[in-house]
Amino acid sequence: MRQYAGFSTAEESNKRYHYLLNNGTTGLSVAFDLPTQIGYDSDHAFAEGEVGKSGVAIDSLRDIEILFDGIRLDKVTTSMTINSTASILLSMYIALAKKQGADLKKISGTIQNDILKEYAARGTYIYPPKPSMRIITDIFEYCSKEVPKWNTISISGYHIREAGSTAVQELAFTLANGKAYLQAALEKGLDINVFAKRLSFFFNAHNNFFEEVAKFRAARRMWAKITKDLGATDDRACMLRFHTQTGGSTLTAQQPQNNIVRVSMQALAAVLGGTQSLHTNGFDEAIALPTEEAARIALRTQQIIGFESGVTDTVDPLAGSYFVEELTNEVERRAWEYIQTIDAMGGSVEAIEQGYMQKEIAQSAYNYQRDIQNGEKIIVGVNKFESEEPPLGNILTIDDSIRQVQIDKIKMIKSTRNNEKVSHVLDQLGADARGNSNLMPRILEACEEYATLGEIADVLRNVFGEFKGG
Numbered sequence: 001m002r003q004y005a006g007f008s009t010a011e012e013s014n015k016r017y018h019y020l021l022n023n024g025t026t027g028l029s030v031a032f033d034l035p036t037q038i039g040y041d042s043d044h045a046f047a048e049g050e051v052g053k054s055g056v057a058i059d060s061l062r063d064i065e066i067l068f069d070g071i072r073l074d075k076v077t078t079s080m081t082i083n084s085t086a087s088i089l090l091s092m093y094i095a096l097a098k099k100q101g102a103d104l105k106k107i108s109g110t111i112q113n114d115i116l117k118e119y120a121a122r123g124t125y126i127y128p129p130k131p132s133m134r135i136i137t138d139i140f141e142y143c144s145k146e147v148p149k150w151n152t153i154s155i156s157g158y159h160i161r162e163a164g165s166t167a168v169q170e171l172a173f174t175l176a177n178g179k180a181y182l183q184a185a186l187e188k189g190l191d192i193n194v195f196a197k198r199l200s201f202f203f204n205a206h207n208n209f210f211e212e213v214a215k216f217r218a219a220r221r222m223w224a225k226i227t228k229d230l231g232a233t234d235d236r237a238c239m240l241r242f243h244t245q246t247g248g249s250t251l252t253a254q255q256p257q258n259n260i261v262r263v264s265m266q267a268l269a270a271v272l273g274g275t276q277s278l279h280t281n282g283f284d285e286a287i288a289l290p291t292e293e294a295a296r297i298a299l300r301t302q303q304i305i306g307f308e309s310g311v312t313d314t315v316d317p318l319a320g321s322y323f324v325e326e327l328t329n330e331v332e333r334r335a336w337e338y339i340q341t342i343d344a345m346g347g348s349v350e351a352i353e354q355g356y357m358q359k360e361i362a363q364s365a366y367n368y369q370r371d372i373q374n375g376e377k378i379i380v381g382v383n384k385f386e387s388e389e390p391p392l393g394n395i396l397t398i399d400d401s402i403r404q405v406q407i408d409k410i411k412m413i414k415s416t417r418n419n420e421k422v423s424h425v426l427d428q429l430g431a432d433a434r435g436n437s438n439l440m441p442r443i444l445e446a447c448e449e450y451a452t453l454g455e456i457a458d459v460l461r462n463v464f465g466e467f468k469g470g
Helices: 010-022 059-069 086-099 116-122 129-148 160-162 168-187 193-198 209-229 260-271 292-307 323-344 348-353 356-373 401-414 417-435 441-447 455-462
Strands: 003-007 027-031 079-080 110-111 153-156 199-205 242-246 277-279
Touching: 003 010, 003 079, 003 199, 003 277, 003 292, 010 027, 010 059, 010 193, 010 292, 010 323, 010 401, 027 110, 027 160, 059 086, 059 401, 086 129, 086 441, 110 153, 110 348, 116 168, 116 242, 116 348, 116 356, 129 168, 129 193, 129 441, 129 455, 153 160, 153 168, 153 348, 160 199, 168 193, 168 209, 168 348, 168 356, 193 199, 199 209, 199 260, 209 242, 209 356, 242 260, 260 277, 260 292, 323 348, 323 356, 348 356, 348 441, 417 441, 441 455
Parallel strands: 003 027, 027 079, 079 110, 153 199, 199 242, 242 277
Antiparallel strands: none
16 A cells, blocks of 8 residues: 655655555655656756645755655655656665665665656656666666665556556557566666566556456566566566556546545456555545545545455456456457567667657547547546536645745755765766766765755766657
8 A cells, every 4th residue: 555645845745654654554655746857956947836746846865864754764665756867866765775774685665767658658758768778777787786675667557548548558558668678678688587576567547447457467467478588487577566556537626526436446446456556546636636635535445445345355356257358368469469569660669769659649548538528438527417516625735935945955955065076976977977887876976965866967968968759
């Protein structure tokens, strides 16, 4: 039970984490604001209006120290939804674990670190695909030696689905991206029987109950075949371990209490499909970040499914159902057709560079919206069974003034750190980036000297350039 949370400042998010832990959540999941996701400090001009809005603002190791104040990193698992700057945020996390005296061989958690779906669906990329893949495989290599229990990537179908894909496209594009990461790691000389055990997946759960169950069941079969075809012989390296989040894009601002029912159905489908980890959305998230009340109801939804329904007592309880088995086969067959098309293009990186995944997702999104508008698809409270209701009263808002709070922190950090050391290590990072060295040790060193996230990202921008899309 891992509730996704993070907003405003590290201080405010730390309060929410303690609240969730005290109410029975069993793992932390960190949401970062957009400037943090795309490598800008809070004092950057591009950060204006976005600081702390979609997640917590992190500018330096000092913010990570505040974020996890009172939380032992060797006593909790932490998932961080971060991609372009995953190497930096993971390094800050490791730096804090070292300061706490934790055994790095024992700390565990996950970074999303899935850049391919950013190019295909979400957009928070920084560097071009090839240098981004280099950073990702550097993380694989570093963590396999230094932080062996850390899940170094969570290959994400969630955002592909949120961008408008079908369930089959979500499955196919996610596994195709996973295959690309496996191949990149193999080219770096890593052992698939070792690093594949540290890969995890992140799927969406939408409203078509049986289709979602079939998608999850098909995913495990397909991933086992992909890993074996690439040389895996250890059964554990062939296992598809996945986290599920209920569908944010399915939530409605109209009659928002109905979202509690939607989330419950989606969560149940994920559990019946075999998810290892689950986040349930707050009913008010179509309007704003979740309030404490909404977060509590979302967590209680998980707890009722987990402790009262009995569905967790049996593995794959829908196995043997004619309908579910036939639907699983159908979803798998159609997903393989997409993967074969992508393979013929040369793999996911080439398919993304040619715009194939983007066009397929955009067409599906168009078809879905068209069906809602012409009434072929019913959304309760939106295009049928509407009712006049007063707006939701209690919503969480983030004041723009917190940007100044973050700017003041940055000024304080820069006035108290050893700026000569920071400049030196950033110069060395640039040299490493121009060469072939693994970048993780140098990024960690920079974080420990309190270099800011933006400073580190800018060094890599200067070497690798920025991806302009298109």
